[in-house]
Amino acid sequence: MKLLVTFSRRDVKQPLIAQTVKDTGVLINVERAHVESKGGELLIDIPDKDTKIITDAMEKAGARVKQIEASVIRDETECVNCGACISVCPQDVLFFDETWTLCVDTSKCVLCGKCVDACPHQALSLLP
Ligand code: SF4
Numbered sequence: 552m553k554l555l556v557t558f559s560r561r562d563v564k565q566p567l568i569a570q571t572v573k574d575t576g577v578l579i580n581v582e583r584a585h586v587e588s589k590g591g592e593l594l595i596d597i598p599d600k601d602t603k604i605i606t607d608a609m610e611k612a613g614a615r616v617k618q619i620e621a622s623v624i625r626d627e628t629e630c631v632n633c634g635a636c637i638s639v640c641p642q643d644v645l646f647f648d649e650t651w652t653l654c655v656d657t658s659k660c661v662l663c664g665k666c667v668d669a670c671p672h673q674a675l676s677l678l679p
């Protein structure tokens with residue numbers, strides 16, 4: 552399960568990831584992080600069975616947690632299978648099948664948005 556975690560320094564006083572791992576015993580994979588002086592946004596990946604315990608622990612610490620069900624979305628009517636999005640993706644989410652049709656493995660997407668910017672046909676969008 553992917554969770555989008557946002558927090559402000561004002562509300563979250565302790566090291567959020569370290570404290571949550573310590574309290575829950577659940578290993579957290581941080582797939583993307585953007586942290587500034589006033590707060591930040593993290594995309595984390597955890598086992599589905601641990602979604603509640605992690606959500607509860609982080610919300611108790613003052614963070615906001617949102618489950619990410621879908622990630623990058625391809626509009627088949629706009630996509631011309633040019634492949635421009637494939638090379639910019641850092642996670643190998645996008646690839647061609649044997650018929651050179653673009654395929655999307657959303658489970659690996661970290662919502663970086665690079666493919667959206669690279670697509671000349673505006674065929675990709677992010678759906679958090
Ligand atoms: S949003 Fe980023 S990780 Fe997801 S498919 Fe696009 S380039 Fe790849």
Ligand code: SF4
Pocket residue numbers: 625629630631632633634635636637653669670671672673674675
């Ligand atoms: S860059 Fe856009 S048009 Fe080209 S393959 Fe990717 S989604 Fe399709």
